[in-house]
Each structure stands twice: as structure tokens, then as C-alpha cells.
Amino acid sequence: MSAMRKLPDSHPTGRLRPPSYAIAGLAGTSFKHAHLPAILAEGTRDGFFEVHAENYMGAGGPPHHALEQIRRDYPLSLHGVAMSIGGPQPLDRNHLERFRALAERYEPAVVSEHLAWSTHETTYFNDLLPLPYTEATLSRVSEHVDEVQQAIRRPILLENPSTYVVFRESAMSEMDFIRGIVQRTGCGLLLDLNNVFVSATNHGYSALDYLSDFPMEHVGEIHLAGHAEQVDDEGDRLLIDSHDGPVADAVWKLFEIVVSRSGPIPTLVEWDSNIPDWPVLKAEAGAAQQILDRHATPVTSGKVHARR
Amino acid sequence: MLVDERIGRRDGGRLSFAVAFSPALLDPQSETPAAVTGPNEKAAVRRYNVYRNNVTVSLIDALAAIFPATQRITGVEFFRAMARFHVRATPPTSPLLFDYGRDFPGFIERYEYARSMPWLADVARIERAWLDAYHAADMDTLRPEALASIPPERLSDVFFVPHPATRIVCSEFPAVSIFVPNRSEGPVDPIVAVAPQDALITRPGLEVVVRHLPPGGAIFLACLISGRTLGQAVSAAFEASTAFDLPANIAGMIEAGVFTAIDSGDP
Numbered sequence: 001m002s003a004m005r006k007l008p009d010s011h012p013t014g015r016l017r018p019p020s021y022a023i024a025g026l027a028g029t030s031f032k033h034a035h036l037p038a039i040l041a042e043g044t045r046d047g048f049f050e051v052h053a054e055n056y057m058g059a060g061g062p063p064h065h066a067l068e069q070i071r072r073d074y075p076l077s078l079h080g081v082a083m084s085i086g087g088p089q090p091l092d093r094n095h096l097e098r099f100r101a102l103a104e105r106y107e108p109a110v111v112s113e114h115l116a117w118s119t120h121e122t123t124y125f126n127d128l129l130p131l132p133y134t135e136a137t138l139s140r141v142s143e144h145v146d147e148v149q150q151a152i153r154r155p156i157l158l159e160n161p162s163t164y165v166v167f168r169e170s171a172m173s174e175m176d177f178i179r180g181i182v183q184r185t186g187c188g189l190l191l192d193l194n195n196v197f198v199s200a201t202n203h204g205y206s207a208l209d210y211l212s213d214f215p216m217e218h219v220g221e222i223h224l225a226g227h228a229e230q231v232d233d234e235g236d237r238l239l240i241d242s243h244d245g246p247v248a249d250a251v252w253k254l255f256e257i258v259v260s261r262s263g264p265i266p267t268l269v270e271w272d273s274n275i276p277d278w279p280v281l282k283a284e285a286g287a288a289q290q291i292l293d294r295h296a297t298p299v300t301s302g303k304v305h306a307r308r
Numbered sequence: 309m310l311v312d313e314r315i316g317r318r319d320g321g322r323l324s325f326a327v328a329f330s331p332a333l334l335d336p337q338s339e340t341p342a343a344v345t346g347p348n349e350k351a352a353v354r355r356y357n358v359y360r361n362n363v364t365v366s367l368i369d370a371l372a373a374i375f376p377a378t379q380r381i382t383g384v385e386f387f388r389a390m391a392r393f394h395v396r397a398t399p400p401t402s403p404l405l406f407d408y409g410r411d412f413p414g415f416i417e418r419y420e421y422a423r424s425m426p427w428l429a430d431v432a433r434i435e436r437a438w439l440d441a442y443h444a445a446d447m448d449t450l451r452p453e454a455l456a457s458i459p460p461e462r463l464s465d466v467f468f469v470p471h472p473a474t475r476i477v478c479s480e481f482p483a484v485s486i487f488v489p490n491r492s493e494g495p496v497d498p499i500v501a502v503a504p505q506d507a508l509i510t511r512p513g514l515e516v517v518v519r520h521l522p523p524g525g526a527i528f529l530a531c532l533i534s535g536r537t538l539g540q541a542v543s544a545a546f547e548a549s550t551a552f553d554l555p556a557n558i559a560g561m562i563e564a565g566v567f568t569a570i571d572s573g574d575p
Contacts, residue, residue: 061446126400
């Protein structure tokens with residue numbers, strides 16, 4: 001949770017709009033515009049919402065109107081999907097400026113991006129593409145993370161990827177790569193448990209082993225999501241990070257294990273296509289909240305001990 | 309730094325992975341890049357195809373979201389086949405997908421299988437303009453009193469400041485009459501209009517409004533939007549159509565929220 005505590009004051013004026021409550025220990029959901037009337041109708045509750053930054057990079061109109069209403073009542077997580085941090089080419093300065101302006105305008109509780117790339121030369125592929133894990137890519141990605149953090153004047157959380165292939169030139173494990181970025185940039189991590197399960201299945205390793213090695217002390221948010229299933233060339237199970245259905249049982253189990261070990265880290269249920277009615281998505285967040293609440297006590301007492 | 313160097317093409321290959329990985333994403337004829345593999349030397353054909361599929365399908369979905377009336381007219385299968393060609397030929401160049409599809413109406417116009425629907429491209433142009441209006445900056449619209457406060461002898465010299473949402477789409481077809489029912493949820497009755505229709509797209513509040521402009525209206529507004537005076541715009545409109553109705557057009561443009569302010573031309 002150190003990533004959460006590290007956030008410096010990016011608003012020297014001290015102007016913080018309500019709500020001022022923290023997202024520690026809370027479950028949230030993706031915010032989908034179609035859910036706005038239902039969310040407003042039921043009144044304020046605990047929780048938080050996450051938005052894809054790119055959807056709010058227009059000048060005005062209904063998207064900003066909706067997000068302002070959400071931000072008035074709830075903490076916000078600003079989740080970038082198109083910075084192409086994992087790519088070799090320089091970050092798009094215009095995009096970085098738009099991202100900075102959004103972070104300034106909406107004062108999100110957390111800001112995150114992906115260990116992936118999506119733009120090559122001038123083409124935007126609209127997918128989170130994989131990268132080799134080498135000293136050269138580690139340096140480049142760390143420079144990019146630094147650049148984003150300098151622009152928004154606060155640390156970001158970097159999300160572990162879901163992948164389907166490996167690069168022949170990779171020379172280190174994903175874990176060493178992620179640890180390397182954290183060490184060089186001071187960024188926090190967004191632990192996507194669906195991605196862990198998808199990648200572990202696709203690459204034939206143990207999700208639990210991966211999680212045992214994961215630097216949990218830097219995790220500021222957890223993602224849960226649904227996945228789809230295909231087969232690879234050998235006829236083995238190949239999982240697709242589709243965000244189009246409920247969280248899988250196996251991912252809920254990983255979540256229980258992680259929360260029992262590391263305490264109630266803010267957790268978000270992602271659902272990006274085949275979007276259900278609000279009560280269905282809300283119920284998924286409710287299920288996550290129950291698990292967080294069950295493991296709330298040990299961490300609270302831990303904090304008390306730490307203060308003594 | 310040279311572009312090639314920045315994207316890793318000339319650094320001895322240490323950062324050339326995107327150069328190797330990218331080209332086949334939008335080219336189904338290309339082989340799986342040799343730079344990738346499955347774990348433990350498993351094959352990577354289907355695995356790489358996941359990325360191919362994600363890229364292509366998500367971009368087709370993006371076009372379907374921007375052009376829903378176009379899709380409703382053609383049917384989903386036709387639309388997606390047409391969109392697939394366009395996505396492969398003209399992928400987005402911006403990470404903002406709401407900016408995508410600006411070349412799609414022109415593509416539709418040239419698309420062989422859409423020739424029986426010559427009005428389809430104009431419907432798509434209205435939809436593209438609709439999304440621009442949706443995301444445009446929020447600004448107040450011109451109040452009727454603002455015009456009334458100008459002395460009559462100065463009226464022909466004033467300029468109007470266009471609202472950021474305002475768009476005009478001229479069509480040789482009844483594009484608005486085709487667009488409106490196909491963009492709504494309800495059933496589409498047979499479309500009886502045959503006369504050409506120019507569309508005015510505005511967003512005076514939060515809701516985008518598409519109107520059908522009266523004769524001469526498009527040229528009148530286009531002149532004002534491009535910074536010509538009211539007098540010049542009126543002349544151009546009368547030249548385009550003897551049926552041009554000035555009071556009705558001025559009332560209409562104020563009600564639609566085409567402009568945000570008057571510039572009286574004073575220094």
C-alpha cells in the first residue's frame with residue numbers, strides 16, 4: 001500500500017472537491033455512461049469508479065458532464081489505456097498533455113496505465129500489445145513511466161499484462177522486469193488478477209507462484225474481470241482477456257488468497273463489453289467488497305502497531 | 309534523433325520488437341512474426357491471431373459505434389465486411405477512437421458493394437459530424453437579444469462566431485430523412501422524401517440535434533461560419549436560391565444554436 005501513501009499533493013492550492021474519502025479497502029467498478037441514471041437514482045454509497053482516460057479526452061459534451069456528476073459523489077480511478085508506455089518510440093506529447101489535464105481536472109484517487117504498447121509509428125492498434133523483457137526495454141519503459149509521472153506530478157500504478165505469446169529475445173522474467181521498473185521509477189502497481197490467471201494458463205505456469213513473487217507492498221489497486229476461452233495451436237486452453245463477462249471462479253479464489261495475505265487493497269471489477277445492467281455489475285463489486293471486509297481487521301491492527 | 313532510431317529500427321535491433329510485431333496485425337496474409345513464439349517452443353499462430361483479432365474486431369466495433377445508422381441501413385454483416393476493409397486500409401492514427409472514421413464516408417462512396425445506396429456516404433457524414441458535435445466544447449449559444457441590440461444600419465456588417473459543435477453536411481439525397489429514423493430505436497417506415505437535404509448538426513445543450521436546412525440555408529450558414537459578414541452571406545444565399553427566407557433562417561439559426569456570439573466588427 002505504500003504506493004497509495006506516496007501520492008504527493010499535486011494541488012498546491014489545496015482545492016479538493018468532495019468526496020474526500022479514501023478508496024482504501026473499497027471495491028469499485030468501471031463507470032459506463034449507460035449506468036449513470038441508475039447510479040444517480042440509488043444515491044450515494046461506498047465505492048469508487050474507474051474510467052478509461054481516453055474516453056474523456058474530448059473538449060466537452062455529455063462525457064464530461066457525466067464524469068463530473070460521478071466525481072462529485074465518488075472517488076475516481078483514472079485508467080489510461082493508450083499511452084503506449086511499453087513501446088520503443090517516444091510517448092505522444094499531445095496525448096501526455098491530455099492525460100495530465102484530465103488528472104488535474106478530475107483529481108483522481110489513483111492514476112494507472114499498462115505495461116503494454118498500442119501505437120507503432122503513426123498507427124494506433126487499440127490493443128494492449130506485448131513486449132520483450134530485456135535490459136533495453138526495461139530502460140525504455142522506465143523512461144516512459146518517469147515521463148508520465150513527471151507530467152502528472154504523482155506516481156502511477158502500472159498494470160501487469162495478459163499475454164498470449166512470448167518474445168524469443170526476452171532475457172528476464174516478467175516479475176524481474178516489473179520489479180525493475182518499480183525500483184527505477186518509484187511507481188506503484190496495479191495487480192490485475194484476471195491477467196495473472198490468463199497469462200499463467202496461457203504460458204503454463206502457476207498463478208499462485210507468480211503471486212507469491214509479486215511485490216505486493218507496491219500494489220495500490222487490484223483488477224478483477226472476466227475472460228473468454230479458446231484453444232492454441234496444440235489444442236490447449238488459451239484464455240482471452242475479454243472483460244465481457246462475470247469474474248471467473250478461479251480469479252475469485254486468487255483474490256481471496258491475495259486479500260487474506262495482503263489485506264483489503266482497493267479492488268475494481270472491470271467490465272468493458274457486453275455490459276450488463278447496473279445491478280449485475282454492482283453485485284460483482286458487492287461480492288468483492290465482502291471479501292475485502294472479511295480481511296479488513298488484520299490490516300487495521302497492523303497500522304495501529306506500525307504507529308506505536 | 310532519427311525516426312528510425314526512435315522506434316528501434318536502427319539501434320542494432322535492441323528495440324526493434326514493434327517493427328517486427330506490427331505489420332502482420334492488419335495483414336491477414338502475413339506470416340506470424342518470427343520474433344514471437346508460444347511457451348516451451350509451442351507454436352504462435354493462433355496465439356498471435358488473438359492480437360490480430362483484437363485489433364481488427366475492436367476497430368470494426370469502433371466504427372459500428374460511430375456509425376450506428378449506417379450499420380442499421382446496411383445490416384450488421386454487410387457493415388462489418390465493409391468496415392473490415394476500411395480498418396485494414398486506414399487504421400486510426402490517434403489513440404482517441406472518437407476521432408476515428410473521418411475517411412470512412414469517402415470509403416463508402418467508393419465501395420463497390422454500396423453503389424446501390426448512393427446516399428449511404430452522406431448518412432455516414434452526418435453521423436461523423438454528430439460525434440464531433442457530441443464531444444465539442446461546451447459554450448453558450450447566441451441569445452436572440454444579442455442580434456436585436458445591433459443598430460439596423462450596422463446589421464449587414466456583423467460577423468458571427470460559430471459554436472464549436474456546429475457542422476453542416478450538404479447532400480444530393482434526402483440524407484436527413486434517411487438518417488433520423490435509422491438512428492432512433494423505433495421501426496423505420498418507408499422513406500418517401502426524394503429531394504436533396506442539407507443537414508445542420510448542433511449541440512446547444514447536452515443533446516445533439518440534426519435538422520434539415522431550408523433552401524439556401526446551407527450556403528448562408530457556411531458563409532457566416534467561414535467568417536463572412538451577414539450581408540455577404542445573405543447575397544450568397546439569394547444567389548443560391550431565390551426561395552431563401554432570411555427571417556426564417558435567422559430565427560432557425562438562433563434556435564438551433566449555430567453561433568455563440570456576434571462580432572460587430574468594431575476594433
